[in-house]
Amino acid sequence: MTQERQFGNTILNVENVSLSFGGVKALDSVSFDVLEGEVRAIIGPNGAGKSSMLNCINGFYKPTECTIAFKGESHHQMETHQAASMGIARTFQNIALFKGMTTLDNVMTGRNLKMKKNFLWQSLYFGPAVKEELEHREAAERVIDFLEIESIRKTVVGRLPYGLQKRVELARALAAEPEMLLLDEPMAGMNHEEKEDMCRYILDVNEQFSTTIVLIEHDMSVVMDISDRVVVLDYGEKIADGTPDEVRANQRVVDAYLGVKHD
Amino acid sequence: MFYREAGQFKSSYQADQAIFPIIQDRWFMAIVFVVAYLVIPLIADEYWFQAVLIPFYVFAIAAIGLNILTGYCGQVSLGSGAFMAVGAYATFKLVTGFPELNIIIAFLLSGLFAAAVGMIFGLPSLRIKGFYLAVATLAAQFFILWVFNKVAWFFNYNPSGFITAPPREVFGFLVSGPEAAPVTRYYVSLIFLTIFAFAAKNMARGHLGRAWMAIRDMDVAAEIIGIRPLHTKLLAFGISSFFCGVAGALYIFVWLGSAETEAFDLLNVSFPVLFMIIIGGLGSVLGSILGAGFITILPIFLTNAPPMVGIAISADFAKHLEEIIFGVMIIFFLIVEPAGFNRLWQIAKEKIRKWPFPY
Numbered sequence: 318m319t320q321e322r323q324f325g326n327t328i329l330n331v332e333n334v335s336l337s338f339g340g341v342k343a344l345d346s347v348s349f350d351v352l353e354g355e356v357r358a359i360i361g362p363n364g365a366g367k368s369s370m371l372n373c374i375n376g377f378y379k380p381t382e383c384t385i386a387f388k389g390e391s392h393h394q395m396e397t398h399q400a401a402s403m404g405i406a407r408t409f410q411n412i413a414l415f416k417g418m419t420t421l422d423n424v425m426t427g428r429n430l431k432m433k434k435n436f437l438w439q440s441l442y443f444g445p446a447v448k449e450e451l452e453h454r455e456a457a458e459r460v461i462d463f464l465e466i467e468s469i470r471k472t473v474v475g476r477l478p479y480g481l482q483k484r485v486e487l488a489r490a491l492a493a494e495p496e497m498l499l500l501d502e503p504m505a506g507m508n509h510e511e512k513e514d515m516c517r518y519i520l521d522v523n524e525q526f527s528t529t530i531v532l533i534e535h536d537m538s539v540v541m542d543i544s545d546r547v548v549v550l551d552y553g554e555k556i557a558d559g560t561p562d563e564v565r566a567n568q569r570v571v572d573a574y575l576g577v578k579h580d
Numbered sequence: 581m582f583y584r585e586a587g588q589f590k591s592s593y594q595a596d597q598a599i600f601p602i603i604q605d606r607w608f609m610a611i612v613f614v615v616a617y618l619v620i621p622l623i624a625d626e627y628w629f630q631a632v633l634i635p636f637y638v639f640a641i642a643a644i645g646l647n648i649l650t651g652y653c654g655q656v657s658l659g660s661g662a663f664m665a666v667g668a669y670a671t672f673k674l675v676t677g678f679p680e681l682n683i684i685i686a687f688l689l690s691g692l693f694a695a696a697v698g699m700i701f702g703l704p705s706l707r708i709k710g711f712y713l714a715v716a717t718l719a720a721q722f723f724i725l726w727v728f729n730k731v732a733w734f735f736n737y738n739p740s741g742f743i744t745a746p747p748r749e750v751f752g753f754l755v756s757g758p759e760a761a762p763v764t765r766y767y768v769s770l771i772f773l774t775i776f777a778f779a780a781k782n783m784a785r786g787h788l789g790r791a792w793m794a795i796r797d798m799d800v801a802a803e804i805i806g807i808r809p810l811h812t813k814l815l816a817f818g819i820s821s822f823f824c825g826v827a828g829a830l831y832i833f834v835w836l837g838s839a840e841t842e843a844f845d846l847l848n849v850s851f852p853v854l855f856m857i858i859i860g861g862l863g864s865v866l867g868s869i870l871g872a873g874f875i876t877i878l879p880i881f882l883t884n885a886p887p888m889v890g891i892a893i894s895a896d897f898a899k900h901l902e903e904i905i906f907g908v909m910i911i912f913f914l915i916v917e918p919a920g921f922n923r924l925w926q927i928a929k930e931k932i933r934k935w936p937f938p939y
């Protein structure tokens with residue numbers, strides 16, 4: 318099935334990303350590309366630098382040297398704000414929801430960047446401000462329907478179980494209508510059923526909205542199932558890059574990460 | 581997918597987004613309005629206006645202001661007294677320097693001054709958080725009051741160091757000065773409170789409020805969504821200080837009539853306003869008003885109620901009792917129910933809504 322999928326141009330190209338924390342080299346000259354519309358996985362053992370990679374892509378970490386080209390625009394470093402407005406959204410390894418806000422408000426916050434009416438309009442809640450709020454409410458509700466979280470719309474997210482929080486976080490990211498979605502271990506800590514649901518949502522997003530997906534995941538069967546191409550990191554270095562089958566067959570990957578061959 | 585009709589969708593969101601989505605709430609608000617605007621002015625006497633209602637409304641505006649900053653945006657401030665002082669002193673300079681200037685305009689301009697000062701003192705909030713920010717705002721509090729105390733230009737070289745409200749009219753009604761009727765001053769403070777409360781509520785439920793709460797709950801995630809921390813926090817400081825500034829102007833020109841900087845110090849203003857939002861409910865406009873009401877009315881209740889039921893207590897004792905009650909309540913609300921009165925009110929409404937079938 319994956320063989321038949323067609324992808325567009327390169328949407329993201331990262332070249333020579335290097336990042337260190339004190340003495341620790343979290344990333345060492347990592348380069349890879351992502352094609353429009355594909356599901357790209359980043360895998361690697363704990364501490365390999367996967368999350369750091371995502372943080373560099375959306376500007377949260379500032380790599381010492383690198384070129385990041387998104388949609389043909391080349392940057393030395395990204396700014397978080399810039400990354401967000403260019404259409405990059407993400408979820409976090411440790412859920413980073415706004416705990417005191419409801420599901421609906423969290424999802425609406427995902428659209429904040431698209432809302433322009435200034436505080437004077439808002440303080441009046443009148444005319445254009447109302448129109449804007451309602452338009453975005455509708456868009457937020459579409460995301461809520463899509464991820465089937467209608468019933469917890471008005472629930473404060475701090476009170477939700479873990480699996481649902483992960484889903485709300487995905488909803489918040491989707492609400493921004495991103496062109497590229499960075500998912501940091503979206504299925505960590507979920508049971509089998511929840512994982513299946515999450516996989517389905519990710520594939521649906523990819524298919525229905527043609528959103529490009531960059532995904533970090535530890536569960537190999539998931540990675541092999543849903544990704545088109547895989548980058549493997551180990552100690553901050555890229556050790557393999559290719560289709561799931563190629564990566565699985567790569568000896569360095571087997572040594573570094575998989576330990577024993579699966580199946 | 582079985583989508584519901586678009587038309588139905590839309591109208592239901594509009595209704596859902598309304599400020600008071602539940603009809604009982606709308607009735608309740610209507611009653612509150614009738615009482616505040618029509619009943620109270622008919623039955624209240626000068627004592628009630630001056631000792632209870634006007635300070636209640638003025639402090640409610642300040643509490644809403646602080647709640648925007650602390651409750652919604654999560655930036656703890658002990659500087660509300662100073663920002664109120666900026667509003668009051670700016671109004672004083674404006675109305676004495678430009679006697680023809682409409683005093684309402686002077687109040688609003690003074691709010692803008694306070695907003696500017698608030699934003700300057702809000703700059704450190706980009707770097708420091710929580711306790712350290714509270715200390716920085718405390719420094720602002722002392723510094724600003726010290727300046728108003730030392731630089732005689734601010735109180736027009738008045739030897740006593742006081743600023744005094746001159747008589748000023750609006751639409752033929754005297755609203756400030758010793759001759760201004762209590763009922764007029766009552767209406768001025770009430771109208772300001774009404775407008776400011778609605779404006780705050782509207783901002784809080786729009787994308788600006790969500791940006792504030794996002795910064796409060798998880799600033800890292802907020803930044804990655806594209807919310808700019810500095811911009812958002814400074815706007816909170818500015819708007820909050822605008823509210824405090826106007827409240828400070830009303831505090832002197834509509835309520836006290838004259839004062840010196842001591843009226844704005846930590847124990848007289850900053851702490852009580854902070855207590856109001858803790859007791860009333862952090863992140864709630866209604867809570868700010870309830871908290872302000874509670875804290876202005878409790879002392880009066882304590883001095884008046886015991887004698888009414890035949891218990892004689894000294895003024896000293898009433899004062900101590902008041903402090904004990906505040907202390908206990910603050911501890912209670914901080915530990916047990918951080919959402920304050922507002923939350924208790926929500927719970928009560930839940931109960932009422934379900935009554936008599938509690939399932």
Ligand SMILES: Nc1ncnc2c1ncn2[C@@H]1O[C@H](COP(=O)(O)OP(=O)(O)OP(=O)(O)O)[C@@H](O)[C@H]1O
Pocket residue numbers: 338341342343361362363364365366367368369370410
């Ligand atoms: N903010 C930081 N400060 C200091 N060191 C950091 C920081 N973030 C990451 N590191 C270090 O960088 C290295 C890579 O971390 P990273 O979180 O990117 O790994 P990861 O591949 O996502 O691991 P995991 O599978 O455990 O999530 C680790 O050695 C980590 O300790």
Ligand SMILES: [Mg+2]
Pocket residue numbers: 367368369410501
């Ligand atoms: Mg990680």
